[in-house]
Amino acid sequence: MGRLERCHDIEDLRRLALRRLPFPVREFLEGGSDDEWTLAENRRAFQRYVLMPRALGSVKEIELGTRVLGQSVAWPVLLAPTGASRLYHRDGERAVARAASRTGTAYALSTYSSFPLEEVAREATTARIFQLFTSIGLDRSLELVDRAQRAGYDALCLTVDTTAPPNKLRDQRSGLETGRLSARSIASLVAHPGWLLGLARGGPPRLANLEVGVREAQALQWLEAQRLDWSVAERIRDRWEGPFALKGLFRAEDACRAAEIGVDALILSNHGGRQLDSVPAPIDLVAETVATVGERLEVLVDSGFRRGTDVVKALALGARGVLVGRPYLYGLAAGGEAGVVRAIEILKQELVRDLRLLGVGRVDALEPGCVRRAPGQE
């Protein structure tokens, strides 16, 4: 049995991945902002819901297929956008796109990918989503939108929760944020020659979609991000021909406004606890958002999903689909494309088993009666 097969859940995969990564990269991947309250809350929140199985339903086949953002997917879990994936494996986003295609799911490629969006698009045969940051100014963002359209992306997602740099203390302490690595970070790099070699083979890390270096992009990012408002979102919506999503909204009134400007889907997300600390876990916003705008747009959700039962809870509360970030990055770090496939397999097997135990044969048959607040949490 290989190392990946010996990983029985996402936590096993996480442990394998973290052993392979040097300290500053580990910290970057795992970390949240400030006190990491939101990061922890993302996991705690699932404990506030319990599942209510149907008895004697005679479930034979399990049907996981659904439609998300106008695309057919083999199952309702998508791969969230994560920047600079070459930090975890030399094949980075290319490996993730191939794994998504092999397993029939959609992958949202980040603006900050380490391979150009055109190159990654060629690796994917399933639904392709491009995630946009407007960090390089509106004109250049619109150029990126056009490039994504020409490259054949099926949907566009604009991330709206990154209007200021997060206070990520782990990255400050490791020195990753400033580029002046701490002694512990340097010692850990030296102790991970395989990782260094993998990175060196592809040349220095770069933001392949932007013609600026990492530091310049960072400086621009926070300047331009402050200018992101509803009129910018509308300009981008109008430019993009196809399904359009906003990622990182919290309030029902913002969800309504999104529907008014022609947004097709919302991704409820707190960026995996990496932006504003003290915001709620998105799973707690699903029911309210679906009740408010569910007739007009699709509601997707991410942050903290690690188990099949987490996915079941979100879908039962009314979400159309779920995205995962770190779980597939653990797979990528642990074993490249095969590792990402393993992460997906683990979650898929859990989901199939959970549906069977719940007495529900199709993901689109999950309904609010399948879930309720845990005792004491009503």
Ligand SMILES: Cc1cc2nc3c(=O)[nH]c(=O)nc-3n(C[C@H](O)[C@H](O)[C@H](O)COP(=O)(O)O)c2cc1C
């Ligand atoms: C290392 C890392 C990099 C990320 N980069 C991006 C990004 O470039 N664009 C974006 O919209 N979200 C980004 N995110 C947030 C993810 O899209 C997603 O919201 C989050 O990972 C979900 O939480 P989870 O990691 O608990 O699954 C990133 C997350 C991580 C962990």
